[in-house]
Amino acid sequence: MAKEWADMTWEEKREERFKQWLSPGIKFDSPEAERLYKERVTRFTKAIKLEKPDRVPVAIPVQYLPAVYAGYDLGTVMNDYGKLKEAWLKFLNDFDADSFLPPSLVFPAKVLEMIDYKIQKWPGHGLPDDAPSHQFVEGEYMLASEYDALINDPADYLLRHFLPRSAGVFKPFEKLAPLTPFVAIPVGYVAQFADPEIRKTYETLFDAAQEAVKWAMAVGEIGQIGLSAGFPNIWGGMSQAPFDMVGDFLRGTHGIMMDMFKRPDKLHEAMARLVPVAVSEAVGSANASGCPIIFIPLHKGTGGFMSNKQFEEFYWPTFKEVMMGLVNEGLVPMPFAEGNYEPRLEIIKDMPRSSTIWFFEHMDMAKAKKILNHTCIAGNVPVTMMVTGKPAEVKERCRQLIEVCAPGSGYILTAGAWMDMGNHENLRAMMEAAKEYGVY
Amino acid sequence: MNDTAKNWDKMTWQEKREERFKRWLNPPDVKFVSQEAEKLYKERVTRFIKAIKLEEPDRVPVMLPTGNSPAYWGGANLHTLMYDYKKGHEIWKKYMEAFGDMDAFHGPGFVPSGRISEVVTSKLQKLPGLGLPEDAPMYQFVEGEYMKADEYDLLMLDPSDYNMRVMMPRTSDFFKAFERLPPLRATYGNIWLAAMTDPGIRKIFQTLIDMSDEQIKWQMASMEINNYIRSQGYPSLFGGGPMAGAPFDHFGDALRGTHGIFMDMYRQPEKLHAAMDYQLKLMIETSIKNFPMTSSPVCIMPLHKGDDTFMSDKQFAEFYWPTLRALCLAMIDEGLVPMPFAEGRYTNRLKQITDTPKSGVVWWFDQTDMKEAKRVIGDICCIVGNVPTSIVMKGTVQQVKDACRQLIEDCAAGGGYILGGGASADTAPIENLQAMMDAAKEYGVY
Numbered sequence: 001m002a003k004e005w006a007d008m009t010w011e012e013k014r015e016e017r018f019k020q021w022l023s024p025g026i027k028f029d030s031p032e033a034e035r036l037y038k039e040r041v042t043r044f045t046k047a048i049k050l051e052k053p054d055r056v057p058v059a060i061p062v063q064y065l066p067a068v069y070a071g072y073d074l075g076t077v078m079n080d081y082g083k084l085k086e087a088w089l090k091f092l093n094d095f096d097a098d099s100f101l102p103p104s105l106v107f108p109a110k111v112l113e114m115i116d117y118k119i120q121k122w123p124g125h126g127l128p129d130d131a132p133s134h135q136f137v138e139g140e141y142m143l144a145s146e147y148d149a150l151i152n153d154p155a156d157y158l159l160r161h162f163l164p165r166s167a168g169v170f171k172p173f174e175k176l177a178p179l180t181p182f183v184a185i186p187v188g189y190v191a192q193f194a195d196p197e198i199r200k201t202y203e204t205l206f207d208a209a210q211e212a213v214k215w216a217m218a219v220g221e222i223g224q225i226g227l228s229a230g231f232p233n234i235w236g237g238m239s240q241a242p243f244d245m246v247g248d249f250l251r252g253t254h255g256i257m258m259d260m261f262k263r264p265d266k267l268h269e270a271m272a273r274l275v276p277v278a279v280s281e282a283v284g285s286a287n288a289s290g291c292p293i294i295f296i297p298l299h300k301g302t303g304g305f306m307s308n309k310q311f312e313e314f315y316w317p318t319f320k321e322v323m324m325g326l327v328n329e330g331l332v333p334m335p336f337a338e339g340n341y342e343p344r345l346e347i348i349k350d351m352p353r354s355s356t357i358w359f360f361e362h363m364d365m366a367k368a369k370k371i372l373n374h375t376c377i378a379g380n381v382p383v384t385m386m387v388t389g390k391p392a393e394v395k396e397r398c399r400q401l402i403e404v405c406a407p408g409s410g411y412i413l414t415a416g417a418w419m420d421m422g423n424h425e426n427l428r429a430m431m432e433a434a435k436e437y438g439v440y
Numbered sequence: 441m442n443d444t445a446k447n448w449d450k451m452t453w454q455e456k457r458e459e460r461f462k463r464w465l466n467p468p469d470v471k472f473v474s475q476e477a478e479k480l481y482k483e484r485v486t487r488f489i490k491a492i493k494l495e496e497p498d499r500v501p502v503m504l505p506t507g508n509s510p511a512y513w514g515g516a517n518l519h520t521l522m523y524d525y526k527k528g529h530e531i532w533k534k535y536m537e538a539f540g541d542m543d544a545f546h547g548p549g550f551v552p553s554g555r556i557s558e559v560v561t562s563k564l565q566k567l568p569g570l571g572l573p574e575d576a577p578m579y580q581f582v583e584g585e586y587m588k589a590d591e592y593d594l595l596m597l598d599p600s601d602y603n604m605r606v607m608m609p610r611t612s613d614f615f616k617a618f619e620r621l622p623p624l625r626a627t628y629g630n631i632w633l634a635a636m637t638d639p640g641i642r643k644i645f646q647t648l649i650d651m652s653d654e655q656i657k658w659q660m661a662s663m664e665i666n667n668y669i670r671s672q673g674y675p676s677l678f679g680g681g682p683m684a685g686a687p688f689d690h691f692g693d694a695l696r697g698t699h700g701i702f703m704d705m706y707r708q709p710e711k712l713h714a715a716m717d718y719q720l721k722l723m724i725e726t727s728i729k730n731f732p733m734t735s736s737p738v739c740i741m742p743l744h745k746g747d748d749t750f751m752s753d754k755q756f757a758e759f760y761w762p763t764l765r766a767l768c769l770a771m772i773d774e775g776l777v778p779m780p781f782a783e784g785r786y787t788n789r790l791k792q793i794t795d796t797p798k799s800g801v802v803w804w805f806d807q808t809d810m811k812e813a814k815r816v817i818g819d820i821c822c823i824v825g826n827v828p829t830s831i832v833m834k835g836t837v838q839q840v841k842d843a844c845r846q847l848i849e850d851c852a853a854g855g856g857y858i859l860g861g862g863a864s865a866d867t868a869p870i871e872n873l874q875a876m877m878d879a880a881k882e883y884g885v886y
Contacts, residue, residue: 111633152725155601155624163632170632178726179600187552189608190560193652194659202645209636216637276597277625284623 010355013330017292018045021236024290026227033230040098041232044293048332048376050354050410056402056438058098058431059234059359059378061386061415064106064133066091068421073130075123078109081218088222092229095424096431100231102223107134108215114208116168119249132420141165142250144259147266150250151273155179162250169204172197236291239282239326239333241319242271247300256300260314271318279325292331293357296323302339308347316347327355334359334378338417345371354410361416366404369411377405378412381430386415387422391429398433406438413438453800456775460737461489467735470670477673484543485675488738488858492777492822494799496855500848500884502543502877503677503804503824505832505861508551508577509868510535517575518866519568522554525661532665536672539870541877545674547665549864550579553658556651561614564694577866586611587695589704592711595695596718598625607695617641670735677738677779684723684741684771684778687716687763692745701745705759712759720763724770731774738777738802741767747784753792761792772800779804779824783863790816799856806862811850814857823851824858827876832865837875844879852884859884 005013022041028034039054046053067077070087077084088103109122121127121135141162142150150157156179163170176192192198223233240248246267247256259267282294300306301315323333334357341348342363353374360368360379368377381397398413405411413434419427448456465485472478483498490497511521514531521528528548536545557567566572566580586607587595595602601624609619617640622631635641670676685693691712692701704712745751746760768778779802782789786808793803798820805813805825813823827843835843844859851857859880865873 115633148725152722153598153600155598155604156726158625159600179603187556187560190556190648190651190655191659193648194655196652199649199652202649205632205636206642206645209633209642212633213637216634277623280597281623281625 008330010328010330010352013328014292014332015330017286017330021045021232021291024227026224028230029228033228036230037227037232040230043098044232044234044412047409047412048354048357050374050376050408052409052440055440056406056411056413056434058434059412059414060095060097060099060101060427060430061381061383061418062091062101062427063418064420065418065422065424066103067106068132069094069424073123074106074132074134074420075109075129077103077106078122079124081108081215084215085218085222089225092222092226092231095427097231097427099234100226100229101233101235102219102226104219104223106219108212111208111212111215114169114204114211117166118168119166136248138248138252140252140255142246142255144251144255144263147263147270151266151270153178154273154277166249169201169208172201233289233291234293235295236289236331237282237285237294239278239294239296239322241296241298241301241315241335242274242278242322243301243315243319244297244299245274245278246270253300260306260310264314267314271314275318275321275325278322279329282326282331283329286329286331294326294331294333296333296335298335298337298341299339301344302337302341303343304340308343311344312347316344320350323351323356327352332357337361337363342367348372349374351375357412359412359414363416365401369405373408373410376410376412378414379405380416381414383415383417383419386419386426389423389426391423391425394426395429395433398430399437402433402437406440409440451775453773453775453797456773457737457777458775460733460775460777461485463733464489464675464736467670469735470667472673473671477671480541480673481670481675484673487543488675488677491856491858492738492799492802494819494822494854494856496886499886500852500880501858502880503858503860504542504544504873504876505827505829505863505865505868506545506873507864507866507868508548509866509870509873511548512577512867513538513870517568518551518577518579519554519574521548521551522557522568525553525658529661529665529668533668535870536669536674539874542674543877544677545669546676546678547662547669549678551662552579553654555654556658559614559647559651561612563611563613581693583693583697585697585700587691587700589696589700589708592708592715596715598623599718599722601625611694614647615644617644676736678736678740684727684739684767686741686743686746686760686780687719687723687767688746688760689742689744690719691715698745698750705755709759716759716763720766723767728767728770728774728776731776737775738779739771740804741778741780743780743782744784746789747782747786748788749784753788756789757792761789765793765796768796768801772797777802782806782808787812793817794820796820802858804860810847814851814853818851818854818856822856822858824860826860826862829861829863829865832861832868832872832876835872837871840872840875841879841882844876845883848879848883852886855886 022038028037043053043057047057064074066087067074070090072083072087077087084103084106092100109125112122113125119137121137123129123131127135146161149161160173160176164174172195175195175198247253251259286292286294301311326333336359338361340362341360345368349372355375357376357378358372360377363380365380381394385394385397401413413430465482472481487497487501491501508518510532511517513535516527516531532547552567557570564582566582568574568576572580604624605618605621608615617638620638620641621635692698696704746756771778781804783806786805790813794817802822802824803817805823808826810825827840827847831839831843847859859876
């Protein structure tokens, strides 16, 4: 790089990252695959930069669907990595698309059982065997009195207080001594291993990790095959709004909503503390993946959960800071506004031109296009229609969306959420629509 | 703490301290060998408590600078103790019998396990047989700029994470692979699974697990001998206080090094201040607040870089004292007894350390002018010290007694004085230590 990274503008940094994304340094299956890969990535980068691509890009809206499509179900592929691979490769092979997501969120059931993971239910473990998706188990995993501990030393807090509550295997970590007083004195660290329960934790982790490697290798292989075949990954990393980091995993909805009234200062302090933590984590995963798009699922700031006044006070400031932190590292935040963000449009437009991809679930897309005319938007064929509708319906809805959102670029066609089941022909209809109606 | 009649939070610091003193006086976990042993134990503890409270005990209490000198008296050395955990027991027991009356006594201190130290290496420490000659009487700290000048923010972002992923691999080849650990602040436990798939990281944990039997043997050995000593009626001064030091030293010793931190005082004073304030808060929150009831409320705090020759009065006032003082106040507020151990000379500093509550802090001095110490802070703090180590180790019995007599004359009046050495005298002859006890009994009766 001619210019030092730190001296670059965010646009220059982003260009560097786009270049890396465009030329991932892998061996493609054929010159044709390489050509298609570059075309696909270019389609997305142009849409992000509000330049006109050849046609509207499509983010194929699937999560667990390939399992069902291959004749299995989620529970089966969570337990059998061979079938997992078979299903995802079959899907890759059978569908035209602009992108491909390896099943990195299809967690290995054996591993989750071994570590006694408590914050998720999955088919056969708290859910019926044939359940099409997992279920997040919210709870007050962090107590109201523990804000200071989290603020003072996040790693220490999460290690000694949160992890023991989130998975049975980590329970003995409650007995660990704080890490910091022993700075640079290994003896303090070694002492924990005298405790048989703590030793058992590590031994279980060894076994679980061995199992996890098998799974990770399968997922990695699937991802590589997808790339080699010419399908880019559009998910370079994940991040969260600090309000959700506290509200989803730590305090729970009830807890954090109480905190907004009972201890707003502590909540603000904790969220501010988590901003650099969230940014550094996302930068790390984007560096590893080579794709600069950071997927940010949003939960508790949606319309219905809080007022605009509360959103402006509690949700938006630190969330914006996280996104700006990502932008300044040349990354592209892609907030996924689950629920209804229509009331928030005037607030969230306050981001630099072309810096963000806003991905909407329930949204008047015409209104979004008008208010967020300086940024790329994505969405929002209703997932109900994707799952239960007919291809003609989907194609027609896509046509309408393209008509409203595509003019002047800055639009990615996709559904309002991801499919775990339903009529896969609707995916083909979406691609058809993009090709038929979305050419610039 | 929970078994006290009054709600802990509502108690004054003196009341909290009284609770801790009561526990020190009546240790529930000690089974005395005889009523005589128990009586002596209580007399001894009472002697210290009165001195701490600036009251007159029956006589001047003595904190002998015994260190690990029993090892040498018994024909062993530090290296032997590092490998033969039981050897120390035999010698210490015999030494205790041979010595007679003492106001406090401890098992071997700061003796790491040789076998564990061989494996879990540290660039910060040289030990007998591991970087030092086998017969070295002490270990050697190896200072360096282990933390870089531009890493203050990284440390403050997440200190435990910084410690584990940056400092541990940097200061120990054994922990080298920890630099590949993912950030520990992740809310998902699966980062640990990812970490355990790395053969290098796995090996670290496997090795630590394999060594746990050794670790347990070592821990038990240390506990056993100290329990034995207590049961014979000898109280502990060093027992169970939180590990603490001056925030300035926290950064100056193991992290930035002397050179580094003195540059920071000029080049980035605000960062240094921010980091010290941060560290202070962290220490108070994690190590001081709600500190459990332990065998003794006294917390020894070795001090290093604030001494007379290392910085000016002005620098001491700006960089060193405020956070150290705040830490002492937090300890006092928990009913603990901070005992800063001022290594080097603190004569210039005396006028600067008077602003703590009366009888709250106990100052242990090394080369400070004790007459001056008594004059300047004698009404505020109990003082401890400071028979020169050179005399304890190499002087005659008479020289030791003379030095003690002079100190008692200068410092004992009105209470608030503990006779002690300027530092631990690791190879001190038993006669010279006995001479200190004799002097206290001869000249130190109130």
